[in-house]
Amino acid sequence: MKTQLPYFSNKQRKGLVAFVILIVLLQTVILVVKSKSFASETADYKVDEKTQLQIDSLKQLAMKKFDLQPFNPNFITDYKGFKLGMTTEEIDKLLKFRSTGKYVNSAAEFQQVTGVSKELLDKISPYFKFPEWTQHKKSSTYVENNEPVVFKNIDLNKASVEDLVAIKGIGDYYANAVINEREKLGGFVSIHQIDFIKGLRPEAVKILKQNTKVKTAVAIKKVNVNTATKEQLAQIPYINSHIARQIVLFRSKSDQPLKIEDLEKIRTFPLDKLRIIKVYLTF
Structure with a gap:
């Protein structure tokens, strides 16, 4: 089963990024303030041009501490995307694309999906590391x-x-x-x-x-999880009679119609096949 990435809402992601930036800024301000006397701390503090330059310098230094190593861009998290210089919108596009079960397998495809600038792509793409076999897809030999x-x-x-x-x-x-x-x-x-x-x-x-x-599409007669009988559910690929019975039992105890994520709560459900099973289902 392929590990699914944790998915946060857009609001949560923006809040996380803002929180990280706030921490960095607070740390730099503390370093500058500590160099001042207690007397100056009690006075009205105004950031002059020289102090602002120090803050900017310390901020850049904090950012430089991020040691970039080869990585698979398919597994970029919100935090790493921020450290790489990606915007929240660009990270969102990547996570949305990945949530469909697809992968980017080249720097060009990464830019197409995320919309990052050429300048940023040129900066981070040398560190991209894709599975070796994916690099032969565009060539017949x-x-x-x-x-x-x-x-x-x-x-x-x-x-x-x-x-x-x-x-x-x-x-x-x-x-x-x-x-x-x-x-x-x-x-x-x-x-x-x-x-x-x-x-x-x-x-x-x-x-x-x-x-x-898989080029030729096949006709699929989808089964509604919330109305199907045990026998109908058992006809779905990868669902046997035991699992079908568990679905019906779980459904009978639920006050609301089942959703795709509810199937993950069934103890014996084949989670490694869920991505394919849901193609055969409606809710």
């Missing part, structure tokens, strides 16, 4: 063990066993496992569904994700 590896672009909902076997590293067993799963599901709605195919080793999953996509 790359070199591995001194041999060119060609990536295919196969539609997982139309692929035959032969199409999948033609992928280097995918044999008959894996190919048939994928086709059987597709038939059982009535078609894939997400490439991530191959993560849950029994018998597929992690290496095979990685190879399949590099060489296939």
Whole structure:
């Protein structure tokens, strides 16, 4: 299951950023005030130009203490975004994009999603660190063990066993496992569904994700969680009769219609598959 980032409201984020700025300013002011005598502290204090320059200098020094190391920009928090120089709106755009389960895999895509300036991008992008395999997506070939590896672009909902076997590293067993799963599901709605195919080793999953996509949409008959019977819920992929019974029981004890987040409260619910299960549901 992919860890979901904590999501704060826009108001909370702005408050957090303002709080951090306030702390930095208070610390710098304290350092300046301590250098003054107790007599001057009791007098009316007016920040002159020289003092303001000292405050600005100390503020810049505090900001420079942020030691920038290589990082994956997909996991920028409110605080780190602030330290990088991003605005609240830019951080919001990134978090909203990430909340859909998507990832940015290049500096250009990061700028497209967040809208950061070219100047800021040039400053922080050298520290971006993406998973190695994502850096080969835009090229049909790359070199591995001194041999060119060609990536295919196969539609997982139309692929035959032969199409999948033609992928280097995918044999008959894996190919048939994928086709059987597709038939059982009535078609894939997400490439991530191959993560849950029994018998597929992690290496095979990685190879399949590099060489296939879910291009053809499949017809989905969505089930309303708040009106469906136990039998209807049990027809949803990844929900068995036991979980369906738990949903109905949980629903009967709730005063309000269930929401997607309520399913997370069911003890036996497969949370690692929630992102895919919700495609089949309505509320």
